[in-house]
Structure formats: structure tokens, C-alpha cells
Amino acid sequence: EIVLTQSPGTLSLSPGERATLSCRASQNVDNNNLAWHQVKPGQAPRILISRTSNRATGIPDRFSGSGSGTDFTLTISRLEPEDFAVYYCQQYGRPPWTFGQGTKVEIK
Amino acid sequence: QVQVVESGGGLVKPGGSLRLSCAASGFTFSDSYMAWIRQAPGKGLEFVSYITSSGGYISYADSVKGRFTISRDNAKNSLSLQMNSLRAEDSAVYYCARAKSGLDSWGQGTLVTVSS
Numbered sequence: 081e082i083v084l085t086q087s088p089g090t091l092s093l094s095p096g097e098r099a100t101l102s103c104r105a106s107q108n109v110d111n112n113n114l115a116w117h118q119v120k121p122g123q124a125p126r127i128l129i130s131r132t133s134n135r136a137t138g139i140p141d142r143f144s145g146s147g148s149g150t151d152f153t154l155t156i157s158r159l160e161p162e163d164f165a166v167y168y169c170q171q172y173g174r175p176p177w178t179f180g181q182g183t184k185v186e187i188k
Numbered sequence: 189q190v191q192v193v194e195s196g197g198g199l200v201k202p203g204g205s206l207r208l209s210c211a212a213s214g215f216t217f218s219d220s221y222m223a224w225i226r227q228a229p230g231k232g233l234e235f236v237s238y239i240t241s242s243g244g245y246i247s248y249a250d251s252v253k254g255r256f257t258i259s260r261d262n263a264k265n266s267l268s269l270q271m272n273s274l275r276a277e278d279s280a281v282y283y284c285a286r287a288k289s290g291l292d293s294w295g296q297g298t299l300v301t302v303s304s
Binding site: 081126127130131134136166168170177181 | 223225227232233234235238247248249250283287289290291292293294295296297
């Protein structure tokens, strides 16, 4: 199975700052089928990005995704208070689908 | 709008069984891949299983293979997860999700606790 490794584990930033989250795959992700999900306590997860760089419906343009092959990045250009959460990358290019271990973005 | 609602969670003893259900609405269920994902307390998201639109292909995480069975009823717009031989490490919130371009619509989850 494809193992996804996210870094850093925790990112401590202030509102207005830029966040850069990394996701590295143990093998090429087929068709760059990599998604990013946001999880907040007590809420259902929600998808932010699909196919590496496609923003999901209703997702603000401060969220962007990039990368290819084995290296992928989620960037939040200017953190808003509601963006402090845990972010997971997920590959759906090859079964079994897998998630990274998550990056927590916390208020500094 | 797209909606998926899980049910069937609860407390079960180790070695026991439980069946989770997911009711889908607001989209063409029979055209959609569907998936189960779980999150144990204090842990990250873990893929459990997915099933193609017709049910012709199924994938499981190694951790549940041979114990869990995913199925769907396209006539009833419903997805199920039969969980047998449950272990303490299966305790988690179980989410149902539509698997379109990733996992594009998630339910609120149902809590499964495996404990004696």
C-alpha cells in the first residue's frame, strides 16, 4: 500500500500568516489522485482539494494544492481563525486508499 | 443537497458483531463509489473500505480484511458495513462518504465502542 507521510506534525502560526503543509508518498500517486481534507473537533471532515490542485465547491481561494508524483503541498495563503484545524492528505489513485497521519495547524 | 447519514453504532463486546448503515440522498447513489473511514479517539483518519458503483469491486484496509464486509443496495440508496470479530482497536467514529474525486461528502459519523 502507499504510505503517506505528512510534515510537519504541528504548525504553530498566527492569523494572517502563510501555512505550507507537505505530504510525501512512498510511491507515485496514480493520476495525481491526491486529496486534502480538513477536520475540526466535533465536525464531519470536509474535502478541500481533489486531484492535487482542484478546489472543492465552496472552498476559499486562499487554499491551494500543488505537486505531482510523490510530493504534494497544501498552501493556505493567509490563515483565518476558522482555518486552525487538522489537515489530512489522502491518495485514491491505487487501492487500498490511504491517509497521511495529519498536520495540526494551531494558533501561535 | 448531497447527504449521507450513518447509523448503527453502539457498544459491543470484543469478538462481537455490529452492522453499520448509511442512508444517502441528494445524488445518484447508483452512479457513485462509496467508502467507510474511521477515526479512533485521539488518532488520525483511517481508510476502512470502498465499493464501486455497481459493487463489482471492493477494497479493504489490511486491518479489517476478513472481518468486515461492505455492501450496497442501489434500490434503497443505502450502504452497509458488517463488522465481525470486533476488537478493542476497532473502537472509533465510523464515517460514510461519497467517493467522488476523493471523498467529497462525509456524514457526521457513528461511534463504535468495543469493550467488555
